[in-house]
Amino acid sequence: MNGRADARLGRRKRTELFFRTLAAVSAAIVLLSLLLILGTILWKSVPALSLSMLTQTPRGGFYLGKEGGILNAIVGSLDLALGATALAFLLSLPLALYLNVYKGRASKTAVWTRFFLDVLWGVPSIVYGAFGFVVMLALGLRASLLAGILTVALLELPIMTRAIDEVMRLVPRELTDASASLGATRFETALKVLVRQSAPGILTGVLLAFGRGIGDAASVLFTAGFTDRIPGSLADPAATLPLAIFFQLGTPFPEVQQRAYASAAVLTLIILLISLAGRAMSRKVTRHVVK
Amino acid sequence: MNGETPISIRNLSVHYGDLRVLKDVNLDIPARKITVVIGPSGCGKTTLLKSLNRMLDTAEGARVQGQVVLDGENIYDPRTEVTRIRRKMGLLSQKPQVLPMSIYENVAYGPRIHGLRAKAELDGRVEHYLRVAGLWEEVKDRLRDPASMLSVGQQQRLCLARGLAVEPEIILGDEPTSALDPQSSQNVERRLTELKRDYTVVVVTHILRQARRIADHLAFLYLGELVEHGPAAEVFAAPKDPRTKAYLTGEIS
Numbered sequence: 001m002n003g004r005a006d007a008r009l010g011r012r013k014r015t016e017l018f019f020r021t022l023a024a025v026s027a028a029i030v031l032l033s034l035l036l037i038l039g040t041i042l043w044k045s046v047p048a049l050s051l052s053m054l055t056q057t058p059r060g061g062f063y064l065g066k067e068g069g070i071l072n073a074i075v076g077s078l079d080l081a082l083g084a085t086a087l088a089f090l091l092s093l094p095l096a097l098y099l100n101v102y103k104g105r106a107s108k109t110a111v112w113t114r115f116f117l118d119v120l121w122g123v124p125s126i127v128y129g130a131f132g133f134v135v136m137l138a139l140g141l142r143a144s145l146l147a148g149i150l151t152v153a154l155l156e157l158p159i160m161t162r163a164i165d166e167v168m169r170l171v172p173r174e175l176t177d178a179s180a181s182l183g184a185t186r187f188e189t190a191l192k193v194l195v196r197q198s199a200p201g202i203l204t205g206v207l208l209a210f211g212r213g214i215g216d217a218a219s220v221l222f223t224a225g226f227t228d229r230i231p232g233s234l235a236d237p238a239a240t241l242p243l244a245i246f247f248q249l250g251t252p253f254p255e256v257q258q259r260a261y262a263s264a265a266v267l268t269l270i271i272l273l274i275s276l277a278g279r280a281m282s283r284k285v286t287r288h289v290v291k
Numbered sequence: 292m293n294g295e296t297p298i299s300i301r302n303l304s305v306h307y308g309d310l311r312v313l314k315d316v317n318l319d320i321p322a323r324k325i326t327v328v329i330g331p332s333g334c335g336k337t338t339l340l341k342s343l344n345r346m347l348d349t350a351e352g353a354r355v356q357g358q359v360v361l362d363g364e365n366i367y368d369p370r371t372e373v374t375r376i377r378r379k380m381g382l383l384s385q386k387p388q389v390l391p392m393s394i395y396e397n398v399a400y401g402p403r404i405h406g407l408r409a410k411a412e413l414d415g416r417v418e419h420y421l422r423v424a425g426l427w428e429e430v431k432d433r434l435r436d437p438a439s440m441l442s443v444g445q446q447q448r449l450c451l452a453r454g455l456a457v458e459p460e461i462i463l464g465d466e467p468t469s470a471l472d473p474q475s476s477q478n479v480e481r482r483l484t485e486l487k488r489d490y491t492v493v494v495v496t497h498i499l500r501q502a503r504r505i506a507d508h509l510a511f512l513y514l515g516e517l518v519e520h521g522p523a524a525e526v527f528a529a530p531k532d533p534r535t536k537a538y539l540t541g542e543i544s
Contacts, residue, residue: 104351173349178388178450181346182401182457183378192400197391288391290439 041268044261053262058228063247065255070263075230076238077267079145081214084152088160088209091153093195093202096164101176101190105169114165120158126218128155133222146234148224155219156209163208167201168194175290199285207278211271217242241267295322297460297491298343303357305338305347312338314515315357320508325483325492327506327523329499331544335515336495340465343493344380345373362460378405381454383467383479387446389438390453394430397438397449401457416456424452425482444475451482462486464494468501480505499539503527511535513543 056069099110132151141147171194179189195202217240225237226247241263248260298320305313312335320326328336338347345366347353358365366376378401390397398417407413417434421427426448430441438449447467454462464483468476483492484505496502502509502523509527510520511534519526519535530536537543 106351172388174384174386174388175390177346177349178382178384179390179400180349181344181377181380181382182404182453183374184400184404185374188404192392193390288393288437288439290389290391 038268041261041264044258045265048255048258048262049265053259054266057230062228063251063253063256065253070239070241070244070259070266072228072230073239073241073244073263074266074270076145076224076227077214077241078270079231080148080152080220080224080238080240081210083145083149084156084213085160085206085210087149087153088156088213089206091157092160092164092205092209095161096168097190097194099165100168100171101186101194114162117158117162117165121162124218125155125216126221128152129219129222132219136223142235143223143225143237144235145224145231145238148220148238148240149234151219151223152213152216155216156213159212160205160209163205164198164202167198167205170201171197196285197289200282200289203278203282203285207275210274214270215242215267217246241270296320297322297362298493299358299360300339300342301358301360303339303342303355303359305335305342305356306354307350308352312515313342316512316517318510318517318520320491320493322491323487323489324507325487325494325505326508326510327502328493328495328510328512329497329502329538330512331538332497334512336497336512337465339512340463340493340495343461343463344377344382346377346382348373378457379459380461380463381451381457381459383447383450383454383462383464385466386470387443387450389441389446389449392438393435394438394441394449395434398452398456401453405457417452420452420456421449423455423482423486424448425478426452442475444471444478447471447475447479448482451479455486459490461491461493464492464496466496466498467494468496468498476501511538513538 050069052067053069054074055071056067057072058070059066059068062068095113099105099113103109103113128151132147132154135150136143136147175197176189176193179193180186184192220238220240220243224240226239226243227237228239229236231238245260245263245267248256248263251257296319300316300318300320303313303316304311316339328339330336338353341347341350342355343359343361343366347355355367358367360366361376361379364371366373390400392400395417398420399413402413402416407416418427418431421430426445429445430436430449438446441449447470451462462483467483468479471479480501483494486492487507494505506523508520509523511518511526511530511532513534519530519532526535527539530539534543
């Protein structure tokens, strides 16, 4: 009897050890991959990183390794991602509120809308690019910042909406009821209670969508185009960092390839800065959240 | 019944899907008294309370038949503006539910919604109702702090102040002390007893001793049916229905 209990305990302990090791190894692999990616990009970009890289647009011969920088792509990417994120937010927030306030959370409309958003989330970005391109042609537009913004906004929309929707679904019914019992309309409750309570999640959703938007190459390939100039208006084509990386890596010159890594480092840095700013803001908007 | 009856419940039935939660309830609620609704868990007490300020509207699948007449107006009339009805009632829920904003803003929330903008007047109203709720001294130096930082007992009194700040006629309490410690419970009970001078109070509870302490008028609800109601002293001393008697002596619970 005792021997069998001991044997079972021994087996349970071995299982425990096995899964603990598995968990630790997985964590280590993830962390190492991240460090490896960052390390490689930084190490490879060191020879090309210079102030002129950040402050100048490409000059003649830039793609042969001569002077110039990627300011066109930095500005283009920021313009594009900020514009697209703002536009997506203007649609996402009302949509998430519609699902959570005006339609019952479990209503047919809500369930189906969520399903469609999830499908859209899974659509590859090149498909958005192709779709944007078709629409652009139909409207007689050229590749431009505006066309890029519209396409990337479409790409960001499902990500942002579902992220916001998920946090709003977690807001307890009692909280919105408390507002309603004071005589607030649904709109007042939505804006003053639901949005405030889910503010940290809304912020996360916006950042997530921004990160996806600024890092995407396929959706802007045909829609925003590429140019060595800084876009002066919405109708001008705009360069983007992911495409700058793509074009520079594609050249046979090591100097230019190094610039691709420098561009990648800049892109990573922008996302890092935005995330840090988001965290700082998150602390502020979390202050009043009711647990 | 002496005096006015601000709320008359007439042939009220409520269904959730196929389940009938309230059966043909008729009840007059006397003005400026504490009416306590007692009954075992699941007897429909909370549903009855929610039917009074139309909070059943937000419960999915609830159907209401019959009338609730508030100041001569049937609140279930399709022409009735629901926000105006709710404004006439302050609600204390089982678990205090503060809004995600500061202590000050919680109390100012209702008045602001109903159009009060002047800062001085808002300040005055916030202070006044925090005093009425017995919370002012504890929070006057930290009005800008998040309301969620208060203790649960303080949060419940904040909810009371918030409900009163819209200047309702009626206070509804849905087991308002069930999440509180004994001392906070006593505090809330004392507030309610003071408030009946100016307000009509309806409290739902499953704590019999609480009902004995605060009730002027008592209603016993059992399995969705209003079994008996009347002046609290009479019902406690001489219940007419055997079910009421059984409940009061603890035979059914």
